[in-house]
Amino acid sequence: MARPEKVEQVKVLAEIFTNARSVVLNDFTGLDVAKISKLRKLCREAGIEYRVVKNTLAKRSLKGTPAEALDEHFEGPTALAIGREDENTSAKVLADFAREHEAPKFKAAIVEGNVIDATGVLALAKLPFKDELIARMLGTLMSPGNNLVSCLQGPLRSFMYVMNAIMDKKKTEGDTGAAPQAEVVPAEGAPEAGKAPSEEPKEEDKKED
Numbered sequence: 335m336a337r338p339e340k341v342e343q344v345k346v347l348a349e350i351f352t353n354a355r356s357v358v359l360n361d362f363t364g365l366d367v368a369k370i371s372k373l374r375k376l377c378r379e380a381g382i383e384y385r386v387v388k389n390t391l392a393k394r395s396l397k398g399t400p401a402e403a404l405d406e407h408f409e410g411p412t413a414l415a416i417g418r419e420d421e422n423t424s425a426k427v428l429a430d431f432a433r434e435h436e437a438p439k440f441k442a443a444i445v446e447g448n449v450i451d452a453t454g455v456l457a458l459a460k461l462p463f464k465d466e467l468i469a470r471m472l473g474t475l476m477s478p479g480n481n482l483v484s485c486l487q488g489p490l491r492s493f494m495y496v497m498n499a500i501m502d503k504k505k506t507e508g509d510t511g512a513a514p515q516a517e518v519v520p521a522e523g524a525p526e527a528g529k530a531p532s533e534e535p536k537e538e539d540k541k542e543d
Contacts, residue, residue: 340391347387347395351404356417356445358424358455359407360438362386373431373438382424383416400447407442421445422458429459 351357362370370386377384389408396402415424422445428438440452450458 343388343391344395347392348397348399350414350416351396351399351401351444354416354418354444356415356421356424356443356458357401358415358417358428358443359404359441360413360415360428361411361441362413362438363411364437365435369435369437373428376431377415377424377427380423380427381417381419382427383418384413385416386411386413401444401449403449404442404444412441413438420463422461423463425455425459426463429456 362373365373370384374384387408389410389412392408392412392414393405396405415428417424425440425443428440432438440455442452443450443455443458445458
């Protein structure tokens with residue numbers, strides 16, 4: 335019969351494999367107690383839990399969880415880097431540490447319910463943090479929108495410039511104090527303004543001559 339503490343450990347691990355955003359399996363061979371303590375501290379500061387596990391208990395905890403395919407990777411020294419807030423911080427912290435200490439080595443991982451191998455974990459570690467990815471995506475999505483707004487605003491700005499110029503011209507004309515004079519076009523046969531009527535002889539005068 336299993337001891338209560340082992341049953342509890344299996345239960346806790348099953349919850350981790352089911353609900354954590356990411357769980358990275360790693361081999362910590364080559365790290366002494368001091369280095370493991372340092373790695374734990376770095377993980378804790380990044381919001382990651384670093385837990386050394388017994389393979390037999392871990393395999394039991396996998397049953398009925400999305401991480402069942404990880405069973406074959408629980409061989410040799412195994413630790414879990416558990417990320418509950420995002421998908422790749424745990425992989426990034428381990429990869430940064432391994433560059434200096436040549437350990438731990440990735441075995442596999444479960445990320446958002448998907449099992450990936452060691453190569454996939456390395457690729458995950460190279461990705462930007464989730465917030466940075468979201469910011470980049472939003473910038474990409476917003477860029478065409480900003481260009482469209484600028485295009486739409488261009489004609490509007492030109493129209494406003496023309497309207498302002500017209501308003502300024504009207505104000506200037508109003509400041510002169512005189513209304514513009516309308517041009518008077520004389521009717522056909524009428525004498526032009528400022529000129530006396532012509533002194534052509536009348537028909538009666540022509541007869542007398």
